[in-house]
Amino acid sequence: MSEEIDGRPGIVMRKKWKELPLILLLLILTAVSVMGCGQAAGENDVEEEESDAVQIGFSMDSFLIERWQRDRDIFVSKAQELGAEVNVQNANGEVSKQISQIEYFIEKEMDVIVIVAIDGETLTEVVEKAKKAGIKVIAYDRLILNADVDIYISFDNEKVGTLMGEYLRKALGDEGTIICINGSPVDNNVTFVSGGFEKALEGSDIRIDRVGYADNWLAEVGFDFVSSYLAEEKVPDAVMCGNDDIATQVVKALSENRLAGQVYVTGQDADLVACQRIVEGTQYMTVYKPLELLAQSAAEIAVAMAEGEVPETGATIYNGSYDVPFEKLEPVAVTKENMDEVIIGKYHQKSDVYLNVQG
Ligand code: BGC
Numbered sequence: 001m002s003e004e005i006d007g008r009p010g011i012v013m014r015k016k017w018k019e020l021p022l023i024l025l026l027l028i029l030t031a032v033s034v035m036g037c038g039q040a041a042g043e044n045d046v047e048e049e050e051s052d053a054v055q056i057g058f059s060m061d062s063f064l065i066e067r068w069q070r071d072r073d074i075f076v077s078k079a080q081e082l083g084a085e086v087n088v089q090n091a092n093g094e095v096s097k098q099i100s101q102i103e104y105f106i107e108k109e110m111d112v113i114v115i116v117a118i119d120g121e122t123l124t125e126v127v128e129k130a131k132k133a134g135i136k137v138i139a140y141d142r143l144i145l146n147a148d149v150d151i152y153i154s155f156d157n158e159k160v161g162t163l164m165g166e167y168l169r170k171a172l173g174d175e176g177t178i179i180c181i182n183g184s185p186v187d188n189n190v191t192f193v194s195g196g197f198e199k200a201l202e203g204s205d206i207r208i209d210r211v212g213y214a215d216n217w218l219a220e221v222g223f224d225f226v227s228s229y230l231a232e233e234k235v236p237d238a239v240m241c242g243n244d245d246i247a248t249q250v251v252k253a254l255s256e257n258r259l260a261g262q263v264y265v266t267g268q269d270a271d272l273v274a275c276q277r278i279v280e281g282t283q284y285m286t287v288y289k290p291l292e293l294l295a296q297s298a299a300e301i302a303v304a305m306a307e308g309e310v311p312e313t314g315a316t317i318y319n320g321s322y323d324v325p326f327e328k329l330e331p332v333a334v335t336k337e338n339m340d341e342v343i344i345g346k347y348h349q350k351s352d353v354y355l356n357v358q359g
């Protein structure tokens with residue numbers, strides 16, 4: 001069973017003996033003893049209520065960005081297929097809400113807590129509390145810093161940035177001026193992506209003229225960032241965008257200045273609108289991260305951990321205090337050239353991606 005409570009702790013997903021009100025407990029015991037033996041029909045009902053299923057709490061940042069609903073749906077359906085029950089909580093981008101939702105999971109004695117951290121630096125204490133309570137903790141997609149998480153499962157985020165950098169180098173012939181509008185500065189993935197991006201440009205004559213950040217991944221920041229740059233009578237050769245949602249706003253600003261299609265734009269997530277822009281020529285590339293693999297593997301790992309297994313990973317990553325086992329998945333660059341091969345039929349339908357393209 002899966003539940004989304006939209007930020008409000010309050011639904012008990014599994015009845016345990018100690019949570020049953022005393023009066024109900026007495027009624028059940030009376031019914032069983034009146035029937036004279038332990039074979040009473042009511043006993044099965046009680047067992048059903050008790051549910052031995054693995055209990056997973058999934059704490060998510062928000063659903064504003066297209067990908068996260070997919071993450072949730074794939075994760076929940078895989079976990080359910082494996083016999084687990086999942087309680088999904090949406091923190092709507094608020095750190096304090098996320099912490100209280102994780103505390104709620106601890107109170108409910110979940111077996112595993114899976115977290116998409118809003119701010120990688122704010123969960124040290126609550127993760128410690130969960131670990132002390134014997135709960136396994138999985139950092140999903142975003143690393144949690146200075147916390148003893150059991151595993152971090154994500155894509156190679158540095159490579160996401162590397163791919164953007166390498167593709168721009170190729171497109172620009174190794175020279176030009178670019179501006180970068182990254183995502184949330186407290187999302188650890190952003191550090192990796194921009195690090196990989198800058199490294200990929202080393203040795204080229206590409207100059208980064210301005211760098212900005214979109215707090216809370218607020219895409220509109222991308223619109224203002226580009227608009228004010230253009231207002232200075234400067235036109236960049238390319239805009240590196242932290243994700244496709246930001247790219248949407250960047251392309252909007254470019255098109256208001258009749259520059260859409262003339263400035264290279266990068267992004268990540270392979271959102272449908274970004275794939276449409278790529279085949280239409282207003283976005284150069286995106287980075288596709290197969291969420292199916294991420295969400296399914298995370299669900300499998302969560303259930304295995306709850307059952308006492310220790311999953312093996314090929315890598316570890318240092319989070320400031322601990323070497324965390326890292327299940328690292330590969331991102332893929334997507335342009336007009338490989339759109340059909342990588343995306344069509346796997347992530348989006350052809351008729352949707354080519355909706356506005358004749359032909
Ligand atoms: C993820 C991106 C996503 C962004 C905003 C990042 O941590 O890596 O895929 O677009 O968060 O939600």
